[in-house]
Amino acid sequence: INHIVHNGGLYKRPFNEAFEETPMLVAVLTYVGYGVLTLFGYLRDFMRQWKIEKCQNATEREEQKDFVPLYQDFENFYNRNLYMRIRDSWNRPICSVPGAKVDMMERVSHDYNWTFTYTGRVIKDIINMGSYNYLGFAQKAGACQEAAAKVLSQYGAGVCSTRQEMGNLDKHEELEKLVARFLGVESAMAYGMGFATNSMNIPALVGKGCLILSDELNHASLVLGARLSGATIRIFKHNNMQSLEKLLKDAIVHGQPRTRRPWKKILILVEGIYSMEGSIVRLPEVIALKKKYKSYLYLDEAHSIGALGPSGRGVVEYFGLSPEDVDVMMGTFTKSFGAAGGYIGGKKELIDYLRTYSHSAAYATSMSPPVVEQIITSVKCIMGEDGTTVGEARVQQLAENTRYFRRRLKEMGFIIYGNEDSPVVPLMLYMPAKIGAFGREMLKRNIGVVVVGFPATPIIESRARFCLSAAHTKEMLDTALKEINEVGDLLQLKYSRRRLVPLLDRPFDETTYEETED
């Protein structure tokens, strides 16, 4: 039974999140598999070194063999011995718009994934369960495409300058006002690249003498931005409010490490939806903690903007909170709006400061005009300002698809991580051979999925990640579910023992380390 948290009225709706524990037998067998592959990896490395086998990966030159070795660490070992064997599940070239169905170029490898050749055939109409196309705006026909084509013929494709020099178009101003109105904040600023939004703006906001409290499973862009800023970074356990509160208390009580002075700023970095787990941040509790301990909140809504909330305005609307409580609302246009780029929204003083001091504004080229127009059209569509109810219908379709898909997968017996309402659905695979087998079998049945292993996830918890879309019709989902069922029976992936672990709802103290203790 799912443990439903009603935290004294902070939550207006049930918060169902579950991360079923790895079955012991599966964990042991996964280690067995990795052990066998490691042994064979050592054998192959030995053969490569003694020239029994041709060496096809990068090595040092003959003259450099006595230098400090470059390729002996675990990542390189993993790369040449384990990743190479299943490499054909990634970097697959697609040759059409990544909508609900996609075309893919067929490729084969004759030397076990070291090189690929194209057969020339194009596999058509593969059901696309891997693209971040939550509201289905990745289209090649429709209002967005026509508007973007018109702007392309008017402005061209290149901007040839940065925001601060000659690259500030009237389209950018229009976009920023629209985004600010969409989010319910005073002002917003848009950047050309979502990763660069995070990594280039966090250093502008915090510096040395500040404290950053970041979630365990934050995205690489947040981690990079935090490290570049030079502030002290402390990590709290994933979505664990007791851990966060403990860190905040310690920070306020003890201050900076050596001098005991109070911290200049405390910034909490969280994401709206975590893409590898499918979990949603506990925003009401984070905001309550932020207000109690007087710190700032940076919310990265890369996957949740457009995908959560009754009118698609993100995780703040999903919980029924006010956008003024979040100090810095960041998001990307890549996922739900079918374009590229990122934005930051907040108070007017903050955004004016970022316009002057952000690295991205000073050095990065601004967004391309057709992309800006795509975003403007899609945001207007979601808000309903283009006169139709298409946007609202898409948001509701996504929510229905999410609930249906997750319910059916759980009934079939797979282990699914994450919150009931998140459109990111990770299905656990665990064993390394099943990662490759799952990707290949699903492609044989004309369904494109994304499988993830180490280093994006912990080494035994590899998974297949489905991203649902409003463009998926129920027939497509049913076909996909039927094939997943078949492949699940073929590969024995139905590990769930239907014993969902209740979430920890009692105070966190030094003696509890796992969420599974009684």
Place this chain on the structure above:
Amino acid sequence: MDVKRSYLYWLFCQFELITCSYLMEPWEKVLFYSFNLAVAGLLLYTAYICVAFHLSLAFQLLWSFLGNPRENALSVVK
């Protein structure tokens, strides 16, 4: 018979997936399976010797309890 064969084949596929021999090149598979078969063969042989020896001991004990005293050094009955 066909069902049994396909079940055995499915079981073999599961073995391949769990031990990751699904990902190996053919010569690696040959090496791995021959090593596995050699170890399994040795285990079976050891089990056969061990079990046969202990079973024969156990039967002798049983015979002697049933009132057929056997004139050998391993008899426990006084």
